[in-house]
């Protein structure tokens with residue numbers, strides 16, 4: 001190993017960037033591939049409960065630390081008729097889903113999903129169809145879900161076995177409506193008008209609903225920021241959040257630039273915040289719009305991925321991404337970015353939860369197991385939840401990374417720190433993004449002698465393409481650090497091996 005010049009992090013646990021919102025640890029269940037059928041729902045599986053939900057998947061969802069789950073899409077929602085998925089199963093229609101080229105048998109729908117959320121301890125985040133449908137269908141769904149009773153649709157829910165209202169607070173106004181791939185794709189103005197009418201109608205029903213406006217799908221879209229500006233100008237007072245999505249391609253073995261990609265996520269977040277604040281000033285509002293990063297992950301975006309299944313198959317194994325150790329490190333870095341900006345990013349959903357670009361794989365009739373990306377999510381959710389992100393000053397070596405357009409070289413060290421006042425535990429998450437060189441690290445905490453090290457865990461990509469599998473589920477897991485951090489004068493010091501991610505926990 002050939003060490004780089006040292007990096008230094010100075011931490012300020014008495015000061016705050018923002019409290020970490022519970023909703024930062026969300027995920028996403030779409031009617032796509034084997035996420036619903038064969039993922040969360042597999043009646044007949046040995047681990048299935050009376051509702052057909054796999055308990056092994058629920059247990060892993062809880063272990064992952066998922067707090068909120070977006071449903072039912074994604075692209076799927078833009079041609080979805082929610083009425084198809086409620087009522088007696090034998091009467092539900094079989095429909096063609098244009099988004100994914102499959103047959104949707106509608107054996108699973110809104111009520112089943114809400115029951116699953118309750119079992120998994122997660123809040124539902126529901127998306128309405130603004131592709132092929134509009135204001136009336138969104139209102140109908142809100143009435144069906146949230147009205148206690150005494151109206152046709154709320155009584156229909158009661159007749160379907162759900163006497164209590166679902167009380168869903170968080171709603172997405174469509175999905176990626178700026179994308180030409182979206183069923184019912186809209187121009188910025190068409191979407192802005194429809195979203196504004198829908199938001200107002202939903203709030204006439206219940207002024208406390210929290211609404212998410214569709215922002216630009218990602219920062220390479222031709223209408224990036226113009227789409228967001230126009231949407232916000234029409235809907236500023238009627239929505240709480242604007243959405244962002246981002247996927248980075250999986251590792252092909254070339255690590256030189258791979259781990260630096262999340263810099264683009266930081267940039268995307270900053271640009272959307274600037275646009276929100278520009279519109280706030282323009283419409284002279286007192287309110288700040290929050291960001292909902294409600295799809296993010298590592299994934300080689302390929303929409304229909306046609307190999308391996310026939311068009312109009314039912315629940316084929318689509319987007320069954322298999323993650324490597326290197327993917328898990330980039331994934332951790334994306335979570336750092338969400339944490340760093342959690343003063344404005346107040347909700348986020350890892351896309352998706354099971355089988356489809358997912359941290360959990362569930363074998364049909366067999367075991368459920370953890371992909372590599374499961375581990376950084378679970379560790380960050382466990383140690384950052386209920387904490388405050390604290391300021392840090394860091395310095396150290398940099399690299400010029402082709403294709404990352406920051407106007408300056410990138411720091412090799414990527415880190416974020418969280419203080420939990422209830423437990424007195426300070427957690428530092430740190431990634432050495434250098435592909436081949438170790439990074440000496442000094443950590444400065446005020447009142448050095450008052451802190452003791454609880455844990456130093458490492459997730460390594462020394463074998464970048466190593467993966468977990470059903471037969472070898474623990475090939476890539478967090479392990480005790482190779483170079484455990486040590487007190488060193490008034491600081492702490494260690495060595496971060498190349499391509500390695502660290503969780504360092506100190507207690508006062």
Ligand code: AHR
Pocket residue numbers: 030073074075076175176295351352
């Ligand atoms: O998560 C997979 C797909 O990616 C979603 O359906 C869509 O919203 C995005 O493009």
